């Protein structure tokens with residue numbers, strides 16, 4: 629049994645805390661909202677994020693970050709990308725000993741263009757980090773809490789740390805693989821949200837299944853092109869954290885990114901979409917970061933560029949799709965050029 633803190637009680641942090649508590653670990657779930665901690669401890673629910681789920685009685689919540697920081701030898705970071713710098717920075721003030729960190733967030737910080745593990749190293753400082761393991765893959769919280777069969781990958785350059793995380797999370801409904809390709813896993817997990825927004829948009833435009841299959845396939849091509857140039861293993865992008873997560877996020881009604889894209893495709897302005905969602909839509913900020921990464925690494929990412937124009941330059945979704953269709957002719961396989 630491990631002592632584990634989960635930081636962030638949104639849908640994914642809560643679902644993973646349930647898994648860990650059910651696996652017998654001494655699990656503490658931290659939220660920055662006292663009323664949410666009270667609800668979890670007293671009613672064993674987290675209705676805003678997982679309305680139909682009863683949490684196990686042995687899952688305890690706190691709104692005290694100092695208590696959360698000191699509770700554990702393993703710390704799971706499950707806040708949205710935009711909160712990681714602040715939460716890890718605060719945590720670093722409250723803990724002296726090293727911990728094993730696991731992160732489950734899917735994004736890239738715009739402007740710095742740091743991947744999540746890089747951002748964590750910068751904000752936690754090296755003295756606190758035993759290892760950082762990224763846990764990623766096709767895994768909607770809404771299905772994990774129903775104990776529906778789900779597969780994910782734990783990645784770390786130190787494979788022993790990835791195996792430790794595999795053991796912590798794995799059970800009869802959550803199968804965990806390992807990988808040493810942190811870059812590939814983090815880039816696939818972040819960028820699939822960009823393509824899922826685009827898939828939601830074409831569904832909102834009622835363009836149907838041909839268009840969606842094209843987006844998934846060509847989206848994977850541009851994710852792979854960038855990820856390989858950044859040092860990722862090409863095979864990672866064909867695996868759970870690449871193709872697998874792309875499929876689930878582009879096709880599931882649970883996907884926040886697909887749902888947001890769908891509303892955009894139906895003509896709702898971005899501000900209204902975000903207000904209606906009430907949950908993090910990582911793909912919006914990641915589109916900005918991915919667009920910057922494409923320029924930095926000099927990689928063609930036409931779907932990302934088109935989405936960037938829709939989100940940030942007032943291009944209509946229909947115009948963006950029309951322009952993608954009449955781009956310069958080219959061969960399908962371009963060997964990551």
Ligand SMILES: NC(=O)C1=CN([C@@H]2O[C@H](COP(=O)(O)OP(=O)(O)OC[C@H]3O[C@@H](n4cnc5c(N)ncnc54)[C@H](O)[C@@H]3O)[C@@H](O)[C@H]2O)C=CC1
Nearest residue numbers: 637638639640641660706707708711733734768769907908
């Ligand atoms: N929801 C899912 O099924 C999955 C989500 N993820 C990833 O996990 C991460 C978290 O996503 P969700 O749980 O879906 O988000 P969510 O929107 O359901 O919840 C986010 C939580 O973070 C908290 N938060 C926001 N800003 C904060 C701050 N500055 N300080 C402290 N807490 C803050 C919110 O109060 C909320 O409790 C994202 O990067 C997402 O891409 C990954 C796999 C599955």
Ligand SMILES: O=C(CO)COP(=O)(O)O
Nearest residue numbers: 765766767768883884885
């Ligand atoms: O990453 C996810 C599933 O693997 C969750 O995606 P959404 O944020 O689009 O719901």
